[in-house]
Structure formats: structure tokens, C-alpha cells
Amino acid sequence: MKIYNQNDYPNTFLGFSKKRTIKSDGCLLTCITSIYQEVTGKKITPPEMNEKLKKNGCFLVASLIFPKVCEVLGWKYIEKQQNIVETPEKKGIFTPTIKEVDYSYRQGSQQHFVVRIYDKKGNYILDPLEGVRRSINFYEKKVGDTAWKTKYFSYRIFKV
Numbered sequence: 001m002k003i004y005n006q007n008d009y010p011n012t013f014l015g016f017s018k019k020r021t022i023k024s025d026g027c028l029l030t031c032i033t034s035i036y037q038e039v040t041g042k043k044i045t046p047p048e049m050n051e052k053l054k055k056n057g058c059f060l061v062a063s064l065i066f067p068k069v070c071e072v073l074g075w076k077y078i079e080k081q082q083n084i085v086e087t088p089e090k091k092g093i094f095t096p097t098i099k100e101v102d103y104s105y106r107q108g109s110q111q112h113f114v115v116r117i118y119d120k121k122g123n124y125i126l127d128p129l130e131g132v133r134r135s136i137n138f139y140e141k142k143v144g145d146t147a148w149k150t151k152y153f154s155y156r157i158f159k160v
Contacts, residue, residue: 005131
């Protein structure tokens with residue numbers, strides 16, 4: 001699966017914002033774009049997805065309304081899951097999902113989204129911050145919270 005690098009879009013404003021860009025705050029948009037492309041086979045870039053979601057009422061300024069995104073893309077939104085033990089595959093979801101982690105390179109914003117990939121050989125994440133593959137618990141180790149004690153760790157569970 002291809003993961004876009006959000007750093008490739010420093011001049012594309014996110015949603016209706018005039019300050020935040022795909023580079024600075026577009027990790028969720030970038031994850032959504034990568035998953036959409038993977039499951040549909042349709043080539044689409046993060047700026048194109050940004051426009052598609054803007055036209056369909058999926059943004060509050062620069063924040064995506066995830067249940068609305070799922071509706072627009074034809075995905076079934078299930079829930080925001082914050083229990084580390086209840087992984088998506090325990091709910092029968094084996095397609096890519098989105099994982100929220102307690103990290104941000106922008107001070108004061110402790111939220112970052114990555115694509116979580118289920119793999120029988122070992123789950124992993126695809127990180128839009130640099131467009132790379134990382135270990136499943138990369139950010140938990142980075143911030144010293146492998147037990148998910150903060151409110152910022154979660155899964156966005158949906159069915160494609």
C-alpha cells in the first residue's frame with residue numbers, strides 16, 4: 001500500500017483553513033487518501049481528496065468530521081475505539097484502519113494519525129509524517145506510553 005508523505009504538500013491549505021496546510025496538519029487527510037486509493041484502485045492525491053471532502057461538507061475549518069468522511073466515501077463508520085486490547089481485527093476488521101497517536105511535531109498539538117495495517121506476520125503502521133512504514137507501537141515507545149494511558153491513543157474503526 002502506498003502512503004503519501006504529507007510534507008510534499010506545504011502550500012495546500014487543509015479544508016477551509018487559511019493557516020494550516022496538508023504538511024502542517026494533514027496527517028488524517030493523507031491517511032484517508034492512501035486507504036481510499038488502496039481499496040478503490042482509483043488514483044487520487046491528498047490535494048484532490050481535500051477538495052472532494054470540502055465539496056461534500058466533511059470539514060469544520062481544518063478539522064475533518066470522520067463519520068461524514070466515511071459516509072461520503074462509502075465506508076461504514078463503526079466507532080472511535082480507545083481500548084488497546086480491542087484491536088480492529090477482534091471486531092472482524094482486517095482492512096486498513098486509522099490509528100491516532102499521542103504525538104505531533106507541532107508544539108501544543110498532541111495528535112497524529114497513521115494508517116494501521118493488519119498483517120498475519122505482524123501489524124505495522126504507515127506514517128504520513130515521512131511517508132514510511134514503522135513498527136506498530138513506534139509512537140507509544142517514542143512518547144513512553146505503551147499502555148495507552150493518555151486520551152490521544154485510539155483507532156478509527158470503519159468497514160470499507
